[in-house]
Amino acid sequence: MHFAPISILSAIALPMMAMAAAEQATSGPSMATGPVTMADFLTSCQTPGQISLTYSEGPSEATMEMLQTLKEAQARVTFFTNATWLQYMQYAGVTRHAYLDGHLIGMTYRLPSDNSAGLTDTDIKEDIGRASRTIQDLIGVYPRYMKIHESNLKDSRLLNLCKSMGYTLVGFNMDEYDYKYNSAASSSQIAEVYNAMFSKQMDAYGRKASYVVAGYDVPTTGAAVALPKVINTINAHGYDMVRLDGCTNERTPYKKDPILNNGFVGDDRSFGAKEYRHGQVNVKTIAYNPSNSHGNNAGAAPMPDGSANKNVAPSHGGTAKVSMGSKMESAVAVVFAIVPAIVYAWL
Numbered sequence: 001m002h003f004a005p006i007s008i009l010s011a012i013a014l015p016m017m018a019m020a021a022a023e024q025a026t027s028g029p030s031m032a033t034g035p036v037t038m039a040d041f042l043t044s045c046q047t048p049g050q051i052s053l054t055y056s057e058g059p060s061e062a063t064m065e066m067l068q069t070l071k072e073a074q075a076r077v078t079f080f081t082n083a084t085w086l087q088y089m090q091y092a093g094v095t096r097h098a099y100l101d102g103h104l105i106g107m108t109y110r111l112p113s114d115n116s117a118g119l120t121d122t123d124i125k126e127d128i129g130r131a132s133r134t135i136q137d138l139i140g141v142y143p144r145y146m147k148i149h150e151s152n153l154k155d156s157r158l159l160n161l162c163k164s165m166g167y168t169l170v171g172f173n174m175d176e177y178d179y180k181y182n183s184a185a186s187s188s189q190i191a192e193v194y195n196a197m198f199s200k201q202m203d204a205y206g207r208k209a210s211y212v213v214a215g216y217d218v219p220t221t222g223a224a225v226a227l228p229k230v231i232n233t234i235n236a237h238g239y240d241m242v243r244l245d246g247c248t249n250e251r252t253p254y255k256k257d258p259i260l261n262n263g264f265v266g267d268d269r270s271f272g273a274k275e276y277r278h279g280q281v282n283v284k285t286i287a288y289n290p291s292n293s294h295g296n297n298a299g300a301a302p303m304p305d306g307s308a309n310k311n312v313a314p315s316h317g318g319t320a321k322v323s324m325g326s327k328m329e330s331a332v333a334v335v336f337a338i339v340p341a342i343v344y345a346w347l
């Protein structure tokens with residue numbers, strides 16, 4: 001039976017991956033060809049002391065609030081855009097705003113029906129291409145950094161296809177737990193997650209690590225409310241906020257083509273270019289009113305299906321539930337998706 005060793009390794013591999021990432025000064029994603037392995041997922045930065053905040057599942061109302069906070073902090077993050085929401089003018093505006101404010105735009109991807117079985121490689125590539133083109137229509141460049149939805153992380157065929165298309169698969173070595181601390185009262189715990197992580201690292205190793213943080217920019221999480229405190233905590237510990245291109249020293253964080261693997265491009269805001277920025281300053285905590293602006297109709301929001309009036313967006317609160325439900329298994333899923341190939345070789 002190969003299952004027992006695989007599941008034991010799966011249970012320990014993610015913490016190990018996070019520890020290894022925290023310990024190593026340079027552990028960017030592997031550029032090697034061949035099937036996807038754990039090393040293909042970007043989980044830490046090139047330079048100790050850097051921290052890359054990444055947010056998935058937006059744009060949403062939460063993203064708008066976060067952009068204000070980030071502007072005040074003069075800080076840059078990475079947003080993995082869900083192209084489905086861009087059919088609504090309001091959310092398309094948010095993503096464009098994020099891009100123009102100097103944030104890095106990546107993309108999320110999720111298979112139709114969460115299953116690649118009935119799809120050809122071409123079908124999948126075209127589907128990814130459609131999402132990417134929707135983003136490019138808005139910001140002028142095709143995303144390179146990709147976050148695969150939790151429920152698809154076991155699909156090695158999808159992962160291999162994305163890699164072969166030139167996408168950089170992004171994981172994380174720190175979870176800010178914004179889906180757990182999602183009430184106004186509990187959201188202050190999110191900054192405490194950062195505080196504890198930085199302190200433990202310093203106690204254990206006497207030096208800074210680097211972090212790729214997973215967050216969700218939707219109103220049903222505490223991400224937006226927590227952000228001012230999070231930034232001030234990062235500042236207090238002397239970490240440097242960077243976009244994922246700054247984290248990887250990558251000057252070309254966008255693709256030339258949504259489907260073909262034929263090269264990459266940078267823009268004025270990319271790492272090394274004249275408008276590239278990193279770092280942050282303290283923010284005065286902005287008073288939010290969660291009952292008015294956060295997820296008050298969470299779960300009741302209709303999903304965009306193309307039939308809605310595209311100028312009137314539904315309040316975007318329902319999607320986070322999906323990630324919350326599958327979050328615990330997602331840690332395992334990351335490992336299941338990439339470990340078996342390695343484990344198999346050991347057995």
Ligand SMILES: *[C@@H]1O[C@H](CO)[C@@H](O)[C@H](O)[C@H]1NC(C)=O
Binds near residue numbers: 082084109110149304
């Ligand atoms: C994008 O959002 C839609 C609507 O909530 C959802 O059905 C879809 O799975 C999401 N896509 C990704 C890549 O997360």
